[in-house]
Amino acid sequence: MESVATAIERLGGIADSAPVARLAEAFAGAGRQLALVGGPVRDAFLGRPVNDLDFTTDARPDEILDLVTPISDAQWDVGREFGTIAARIGGTTVEITTYRADSYDGASRKPVVEFGDSLEGDLVRRDFTVNAMALSLPDRRLVDPWGGFEHLMSRTITTPGPPEVSFGDDPLRMLRAARFSSQLGFTVAPETVAAMTELAPRIEIVSVERVSEELSKLLLTDDPAPGIRLLVDTGLAQLVLPEVPALRLERDEHAHHKDVYEHSLTVLSQAIDLEKSRGHSPSLVLRLAALLHDIGKPATRRIEAGGVVTFHHHDVVGAKLAAKRLKALRMPNDTIAAVSRLVELHLRFFGYTDGAWTDSAVRRYVRDAGDLLEWLHILTRADVTTRNVRKADRLSFAYDDLEERIAAIAEAEGLAAVRPELDGQRIMQVLGLSPGPEVGAAYKFLLDLRLDEGPLGEDEAERRLLEWWRSRS
Missing domain, CATH: 3.30.460.10 (Beta Polymerase, domain 2)
Structure with a gap:
């Protein structure tokens, strides 16, 4: 020593x-x-x-x-x-x-x-x-x-004096214990864990802003999983982030599904590894999305014939739950919107392996992700936790192919900013309209056309717009 x-x-x-x-x-x-x-x-x-x-x-x-x-x-x-x-x-x-x-x-x-x-x-x-x-x-x-x-x-976290006194004085220290366990890679002493468990309800006297700040600091450590496990095991997570312990779904001996809680922690760890390997600084948005991407599963869990467990639409439900929780934590609005959107989109890719996507589908994938495309790439790749090597390789190769297609189309068409050839002002001139819902509908028509067929040129866009307008009349 x-x-x-x-x-x-x-x-x-x-x-x-x-x-x-x-x-x-x-x-x-x-x-x-x-x-x-x-x-x-x-x-x-x-x-x-x-x-x-x-x-x-x-x-x-x-x-x-x-x-x-x-x-x-x-x-x-x-x-x-x-x-x-x-x-x-x-x-x-x-x-x-x-x-x-x-x-x-x-x-x-x-x-x-x-x-x-x-x-x-x-x-x-x-x-x-x-x-x-x-x-x-x-x-x-x-x-x-x-x-x-x-x-x-000895790599141990404990308090000066009795932990019951320390945590009773300042309950935020319980969240800090979890954060330091991840930040330093230390183990929290058993008597300290026991005090955290006993005094967990005291966390309710701490302001939401301070709780949110500590959770964010925990997630931005190199390895948040130990701290998250500690929050779940002590009951603190049930009070500050209840959607995470809710992922520990009851196991039915006749029903078959992976452990959603363990899967989510693995996705978080894999997302962090990819974040580093792709040269990014720690992203709270990505890490929140990785941890929360499956929180819609408890509400959508159904046991079908033969014991197969399904979670239909858990992406949409999860996006709403994520937004609700992050609002309760008073996270910034742009963080809430970004995390919710990533949760909503995290399953989109898995249809790619069912059949070749058209260029239109690829454009829509990019359009829907917007500025979050890189985080969606990482989240989707991290979401593969199967132990079946052949299946994992197949999904990895498929996503490699999708990223290559995105890059190729972006180079050919300027896909980073997909917009119709005609803006709102030009649409009003061509159709003789004043500002109103019809202009929005026309813009959406041209955008869908652009996504489906790629660049058209202004003349062709005008011709197709007028044709569409006459057919509506």
Whole structure:
């Protein structure tokens, strides 16, 4: 096991940097304590990039501001009432917070802010032991009263003090435990899991926005599945994302269907692998769609003759359920629309293997996906979880063929922006119309024509439009 001394050496580069050295010197000169705390210490010990520099001190906010002003390029309040002052020193942004000794009333996760007088007292109020370590400056002494380093080495998530107290004070920490288990690849301690299970209903006092933020952070980790499993197993998911545990459909010994819950987690993992291999940054839209793509199955499950289980129209039902859940989580409207659309379209490709699609069908596939086409490619490929190698290969080759056809048609026809040759203004001129429903109907006719037959040219489009208009009359 790595020694504490060796681990502290990793923090030397941060402590030796000019901005941190100047900060430490200023506080020491004023007789004040200063320590690098929390995430930066944890990440440095793990060899992960350190992006944020958070410090804690016994100085009060006004004194912090007085101490950093002479050595910084800019200063601003992050939350003076919470004891936090930020500054930019030599191009490096730092946040310094007065020791806290908060108390909670039990009815809200918002603490009664109280400033503390000791570093150890500040550390006990932090969420997990691996985040409750500090490097005292300038003496570079590790302050670790709760065994965070040992838990870091054993890859364990647990709380300083009893987890029932920690989660009772701030229930959002239960979601953070799930997120950190995925983000760090750590195991949550059994007593911590037990407290999460017991106190799961307390999550209801947390604002929807904070819940949504933590779920998003969880999904954007490299491997969200362990965190999702933890939320489901503790009952938290039933309260914040109930459609996911609902995927654990009851098994009938005479009925045959795959485990939808496990399938959905596999699709999510495969989508993330494809997202990376195709050179994309993590996409919340894609990952939500992968996790939720089959949430319409519980509502549409039917057992047919012979024990065959069907889920007819689960794509359409699932799209509506996804939109409803994401609205309840107050996700952005564009995220809701995109996820719902991907869920609705996720089965579209599987008709491709039944018979050759015409060019018209390919154009419509692209048109319906719009800006989501790349995510639809990934979701559809990830949705193949069969253990039948021959079937998996057949579907993969078929999708390769579809992507090649899309590329070929796009190159020949400019498929990225499929529009009729005539816009609304020209349609009104040709038909002598004023703005109204007839213009929309004419535009749809020309768009369908474009999708069915490809580019026509303006003259032919006008001729076909007039022919269509006369036939309507």
